[in-house]
Amino acid sequence: MSRLEGKRALITGGTSGIGLETAKQFLAEGARVIVTGVNPATLAEARTVLGGEVLVVGADSASVSAQQALARTVQDHFGQLDIAFLNAGVSVWVPMEDWTEDMFDRSFAVNVKGPYFLMQALLPVFTNPASVVLNTSINAHVGAARSSVYAATKAAFLNMAKTLSSELLDRGIRVNAVSPGPVETPLYDKLGIPDAYRAQVNQDILATIPAGRFGTPEEVAKAVVYLASDESCWTIGSELTVDGGRTLNG
Incomplete structure (x- = not known):
């Protein structure tokens, strides 16, 4: 299929997990793609996996100036932009008493402030029509x-x-x-969960998912492709939950 034929797309956080898989599916659907990341190792890996036609850019989502520079790069490379998948983010899970002001500010900078000002900087670059997809989470609804x-x-x-x-x-x-539910990505490494507890954490999470398994990046990416494509042109301001029924349990 070629649902994104000729479309120019930006994927932030596109060097691993859901972002990388979405980049692969965008390419398969005919899009031209720019992806961003911050980890030198995954940036290099993405260049190898996605090929020379994809521009892979280092850009810190927490930095407004870096996001503004990214918007200029997109304009220089593509001229205009049809699709943005704002996927870059951090997931930090610690008890309330362990939070510091710097940690708090960093989480909001990466997950909210940076993407907001990236969208602002992209306003002159977006085509009409254009599609923006935000990667949020069922945790916006679940009190974990x-x-x-x-x-x-x-x-x-x-x-x-x-x-x-x-x-x-x-x-x-x-x-x-x-809004993905629990997905098989390199999440544990980022959370710093000791190996000894991973099996128990898996078991605890699986007990909350009616489908009885974790989701995959491929399954989330398919939802992103739909929202990015013209097939969803009458879908506006909506949330597509991809969670194996996790939110059925509140």
Whole structure:
């Protein structure tokens, strides 16, 4: 299929996990793609996996100036932009008493502030029509212990799918969100969960998923492709939950 034929797409956080898989599916659907990341190892790996036609850019989502520079890079490379999948983010789960102001600010900078100002900087670059997909999380709805700040960032980001759709619709820019449940990604390494506890953590998470398994990056990417494509042109300010039924249990 070629649902994105000729489309120019930006994927932030596109060097691993959901972002990388989405880049692969965008390419398979005919899009031209730019991906971003911050880890030198995954940046190099993405260049190898995605091939020389894909521009792989280092860009810190927490830095407004870096996001503004990214928007200029997109304009220089593509001229205009049809699709943005704002996927870069951090997931920090710690008890409330362990949070510091710097940790709090960093989470909001990466997950909310940076993407917001990236969208602002991209306003002159977006085509009419254009599609923006925000990667949020079911944790915007689920009151999981130790997720207080992470969930708050995702709730804020999710709300932008509605508020920014209302504000930007006259420009032809529609904004939607994909909210994954527990997905098989390199999450544990980022959370620093000791190997000894991983099996128990897996078991505890699986007990909350009616489908009885973790999701895959491929399954989330398929939802992103739909929201990015013209097939969803009447889908505006919406949230597509991809969670194996996790939110059925509250």
